Amino acid sequence: MNTMSALSVNSGYNLDSISTVFCFLFFFFTAMFSLFSLLLFILRLRPWCNCHVCRSFLTSSWTKDFANFCDWYAHLLRKSPTGTIHIHVLGNVVTSNPENVEYMLKTRFDNYPKGKPFTVLLGDLLGCGIFNVDGHMWRFQRKMASLELGSVTVRSHALEVVAAEIQSRLIPLMASVSGNDSDAGVLDLQDVFRRFSFDNICKFSFGLDPGCLEPSLPVSKFADAFDLASKLSAERSMKSSPVFWKIKRFFNVGSEKQLKEAVRIIDDQAKEMIKQRRKMGYVAKNDLLSRFMAIVNDDDQYLRDIIVSFLLAGRDTISSGLTSLFYLLSQHPEVTRAIREESDRVMGRAGAIPNFEQMREMHYLHAVLYETMRLFPPVQFDSKFCQEDDVLPDGTYVKSGTRVTYHPYAMGRMESIWGPDCLDFKPERWLKNGVYSPVSPYKYPVFQGGDRVCLGKELALVEMKCVAAALVGRFDIRVSQPGHAPRFAPGLTATVRGGLPVRVEERRG
Numbered sequence: 001m002n003t004m005s006a007l008s009v010n011s012g013y014n015l016d017s018i019s020t021v022f023c024f025l026f027f028f029f030t031a032m033f034s035l036f037s038l039l040l041f042i043l044r045l046r047p048w049c050n051c052h053v054c055r056s057f058l059t060s061s062w063t064k065d066f067a068n069f070c071d072w073y074a075h076l077l078r079k080s081p082t083g084t085i086h087i088h089v090l091g092n093v094v095t096s097n098p099e100n101v102e103y104m105l106k107t108r109f110d111n112y113p114k115g116k117p118f119t120v121l122l123g124d125l126l127g128c129g130i131f132n133v134d135g136h137m138w139r140f141q142r143k144m145a146s147l148e149l150g151s152v153t154v155r156s157h158a159l160e161v162v163a164a165e166i167q168s169r170l171i172p173l174m175a176s177v178s179g180n181d182s183d184a185g186v187l188d189l190q191d192v193f194r195r196f197s198f199d200n201i202c203k204f205s206f207g208l209d210p211g212c213l214e215p216s217l218p219v220s221k222f223a224d225a226f227d228l229a230s231k232l233s234a235e236r237s238m239k240s241s242p243v244f245w246k247i248k249r250f251f252n253v254g255s256e257k258q259l260k261e262a263v264r265i266i267d268d269q270a271k272e273m274i275k276q277r278r279k280m281g282y283v284a285k286n287d288l289l290s291r292f293m294a295i296v297n298d299d300d301q302y303l304r305d306i307i308v309s310f311l312l313a314g315r316d317t318i319s320s321g322l323t324s325l326f327y328l329l330s331q332h333p334e335v336t337r338a339i340r341e342e343s344d345r346v347m348g349r350a351g352a353i354p355n356f357e358q359m360r361e362m363h364y365l366h367a368v369l370y371e372t373m374r375l376f377p378p379v380q381f382d383s384k385f386c387q388e389d390d391v392l393p394d395g396t397y398v399k400s401g402t403r404v405t406y407h408p409y410a411m412g413r414m415e416s417i418w419g420p421d422c423l424d425f426k427p428e429r430w431l432k433n434g435v436y437s438p439v440s441p442y443k444y445p446v447f448q449g450g451d452r453v454c455l456g457k458e459l460a461l462v463e464m465k466c467v468a469a470a471l472v473g474r475f476d477i478r479v480s481q482p483g484h485a486p487r488f489a490p491g492l493t494a495t496v497r498g499g500l501p502v503r504v505e506e507r508r509g
Contacts, residue, residue, distance in 0.1 A: 049088040058089060068488050070380045074410035082394040083414065092403045094381075096410045098417065099393040102442035104384055104404060106450035112404060115385025121242070122492075124263050125233045127301065129309030141306075142455070148291050149455050155356075155462070157286040161204045162463050163353045166470050169213040170196055171351075174475055176215065178506040186480055188499035189326055191217075193319035193467075198223050200463065201314035206273050206307065207280075207287035225265035226311060230492045232259040238490065270304040313456050316493040317378040318463055323500050324376035325369065325468060327486065328425050330479040330502070335427060339365055339472050350507065351473030353466050362465065367430035369464055370444070374418070375425060376486070377446045378493050380409040408445050409494075417443055476505040 049055075053076060056062045066072040073094060076085050083097035095101065104112040113134035126132035130141040148154055173192065177185050195212035198220070202210050212220050232255050236245045248256040273289065278297075282290035292306055329336050340350065342364045347354055354362065383405040390398045398404060415422050418429070430436055441449035447457045454460075471477065480501040489497040 051088065053085065053087060054089045057087060067485060070407075070409045070488065073381075073407055074413045077407060077410045078414060082396065083416065084392065084394055084396045086396075090403070091401075092383075092405060093392075093396060093398055094405045094407055095392070095394075095396070096407050096414050096417075097392075097394050098411070098440065098443045100396070101406045101411075101445050101449070102440075103393050104406060105442065105445070105448060105452060108390065109451050111387050111390055112384035113387065115387075115403075117242070117385055117403070118383060121236050122233050124259060125229045125266070126308055126312070127305035129305035131309055131312065132305075144292065144295060145455050148288055149459065153286060154288070154291075155459065158204050158459050159356065159462060159466070162200055162466050165196060165200050165203070165213065166353060166466060169199070170467070171470060171474065173213065173215060174471065174504050175506055178475065178504045181503075185503055186501045187504060189477070189502045190319065190323040190496055190499040193322045194223070194227075194315065195220075196467070197315045197318040197322075197463070198311075200318075201311055203287070205288040205310040205314065207277065207285055207290060208273060221265060222269045225262040225269075226315075229259055229262040229266060230312070230316065231490055232256075232262070234492045235490050266308065267304060270307045271300065273307060274300055274303050312492065313454075314460075316491075316495075318460055320376075320378035320494045321369070321373055321460070321464055322467055323496060324378075324486075324494070325372045325464070326471075326477055326502070327479060327496075327500055328372055328375070329472070330477065330482055332425055335368060335425070336472055338427075339368060339468065343469050343473050347469070349473075351470055354469050356462075359462065359465050362469070363431060363434060363436040364427060365465055365468060366436045366461070367427040369461060369468070370430050370436075370446075371425060371427045373446045374412040374444060375423075376494060377408040377412065379446075380488075380494055381405050381407045382445075382448065406445060411443070411445070474507060476507060478503050478505075 056072075062069075062072040066075065073085075074096075077083055077094065077096040084093065084095040084100060086093050114132065115134070119132050119134075122132050128137060130138060130145060133141070170192070174187075177187050179185070192213070195217065198212050199210060202208050210220055210222065211218065212223060235255065236242070239245055245256060248254050249260075252260060274293075277285075277289055277293060282293045285291070288310060289303070289307065293303065296302055329339075342362055343352070343354075344350060346358050346361045359366075383403050386398045386400055386402045386404055389400050392398060392404075411417055413422055421429075430438075441447065441453065447454040480503060487497040489495045
């Protein structure tokens with residue numbers, strides 16, 4: 001009996017020893033692999049590059065002269081003879097040359113996919129949604145989305161949802177603070193538009209109303225989690241090496257721990273949306289989730305990725321565009337007057353919400369929106385990864401695996417593209433004899449171009465036109481600090497740091 005007890009003790013001791021050794025070896029090899037990966041990445045990116053641009057990036061000395069990272073890039077691209085620069089330490093070619101943009105998005109589209117690095121970067125948030133995949137998965141999702149978003153029924157449903165949200169929530173909220181000169185009368189317009197667009201995209205896409213724009217402006221755990229996940233996912237791309245955030249994710253610490261928790265909240269809410277839609281039925285519904293579920297109903301992860309993709313596309317971009325619009329209108333009262341004159345002429349009364357036919361006649365408002373997004377595009381830059389060694393039209397050599405970025409924000413500030421008045425807010429540049437006149441999408445890639453042109457472009461413009469016509473017609477909106485240029489926070493879309501505080505005055509007569 002004593003011998004058996006001794007053997008049992010020794011066996012337990014041996015198992016504990018083996019377990020300890022195994023854990024030690026596992027963490028040792030993990031650490032060695034991470035260090036080896038970091039070394040390879042460092043060698044590939046040439047951190048010893050002593051050029052002025054790389055030195056400025058590594059030391060952040062650019063912040064002495066520029067408030068925003070995108071403004072620094074715009075400055076560098078303006079100075080470049082070709083409109084293209086190379087950030088060696090990031091392995092990133094950045095261009096503002098329209099010929100290069102067309103080459104990437106159209107001529108050699110297959111050679112410039114999103115790429116695996118991008119998919120990994122945003123995979124925790126976007127999963128295998130349409131904005132984060134290439135090849136067959138992308139083509140399948142795009143075909144489905146194109147059929148749904150292009151239908152008359154869906155477009156009419158979208159207009160009904162937007163009009164109801166404006167009438168029942170947005171206008172009453174603005175009226176409630178009108179004329180209030182106290183601190184309580186200051187409204188963060190960016191927050192209002194984020195709430196407005198979040199309500200809209202949830203009702204339109206999922207048939208559910210989160211009520212973010214209720215008078216009490218309630219806190220939405222889901223919306224806050226989505227904001228945080230977008231911000232932290234975007235910050236990953238600012239790291240000089242993906243190894244840093246991957247190590248943090250492995251050990252579940254810092255920002256990666258926060259991201260994991262935010263994604264968990266998003267996943268739980270998405271599952272609940274799918275569960276509710278199944279319970280309520282989806283066959284005769286107009287919302288996009290129901291229409292997708294009628295086609296693909298047995299893959300909850302796929303449906304979850306669709307939900308997140310539509311939230312990203314329909315919420316953040318629209319709120320960003322509207323925030324920039326009213327920032328610019330507060331500085332240009334003559335543009336506000338022209339919008340009102342056109343609205344009165346087309347609709348007959350101030351503050352009305354236009355229908356599709358009336359919107360087609362509002363060329364000036366259309367031009368104002370395009371000019372707004374020329375200067376402040378909701379998505380400031382977009383990146384692809386080169387699959388095979390290539391040469392861009394401007395002569396820039398691109399090695400396989402290089403990240404290639406085109407920069408709409410910088411392009412809107414290029415004199416070579418828009419002329420000497422490129423920094424001026426001039427909606428008239430889009431009009432010929434009072435009629436809107438488009439330009440090449442590769443000169444103005446705000447909605448991308450080629451095979452990846454934005455499918456929700458028309459719906460986004462409809463929503464922005466409805467809000468602009470309703471608010472400009474009814475209210476005078478003044479930015480509290482009009483002389484302050486926007487400072488952008490990290491994110492997948494342009495977000496103004498500190499919001500956009502405004503005062504509102506209801507128009508009389």
